[in-house]
Amino acid sequence: MGRSPCCEKAHTNKGAWTKEEDQRLIDYIRIHGEGCWRSLPKQAGLLRCGKSCRLRWINYLRPDLKRGNFTEEEDELIISSIACSENKWSLIAGRLPGRTDNEIKNYWNTHIKRKLLTRGLDPQTHRPLNEAATATATHHRRRRNF
Template identity: 80%
Template sequence: MGRSPCCEKAHTNKGTWTREEDERLIAYIQAHGEGCWRSLPKAAGLLRCGKSCRLRWINYLRPDLKRGNFTREEDELIIKLHSILGNRWSLIAARLPGRTDNEIKNYWNSHIKRKLLSKGIDPFTHGPIIIDSDKKIIDGFGCKFQKNPVEKNLTELNLELSIGPPSQHPLESKEKKVCFYCSLGLENSKDCRCGRSRSSSSTTADFLRMEL
């Protein structure tokens, strides 16, 4: 079973707060304190949700709120606290008097984060940005490049190529070409031009001499 709503939305005002509503809220809190936000709207005579009253008071009507731009000291403190606490804006706001968590969060996303990125600092880790693809390291003061070792080895290879006729295999060079008549089995034909008929006849004669 969920938590019951703090008010009936059908009977509450929405949108921009009027000057009269601000004055009623300020007068009630100055007289009675913040108290319980669920019962405050009815006690103060406001047709507003308790959450709306709380946010209006904390973010706009508190007398101790700081107005104007953030100082350089506040910027440095926010960066230091964010490196320790992360996105815990309420804890960061507790260490910056007069600043709200919502105000600090908006200021971080709109200003400080871009400032860190422009210096090469990761706004999440607060360290230098490292890009693994080409080992590019940005340290906020300049860029350092580390050459990819694979690319370095490729540049050192000697890739000179020579174009020429294919070399003849030694076995192919020893084999003699066969003429048309020898391919038909007519080695002893008088028209044979590859010399196989003469070589075969001389080989036969030598064999006969050996037998004699």
């Protein structure tokens, strides 16, 4: 059967959050904690759905969020983590306090992939590009022979 919708779509705001909405959410969570996201909007006096409130808090408003550029150490940790965990963003975020899984995923796709390519490394395998191309060609040749 499934879950009922998280909100009444007709009576919710969509799009950009206002400073007043941000402040209401911050104040509510400061007093009551995170609790149940489905009931939070109504209790906090927000015309938003619970999912929107949860994402706004987790990705933008939490006081422990780290702002600004990634450090070289963070870059290297992401690169080594990708090699081990195959793009499991939440696991990687757990190793970088204050960074969100979404932020790390976006950073990987916009910056680090390019960084690896300029180093001559394949972003998927972390091997030299010419070695990765050879391995792929060999793999395809082997598959045809079966």
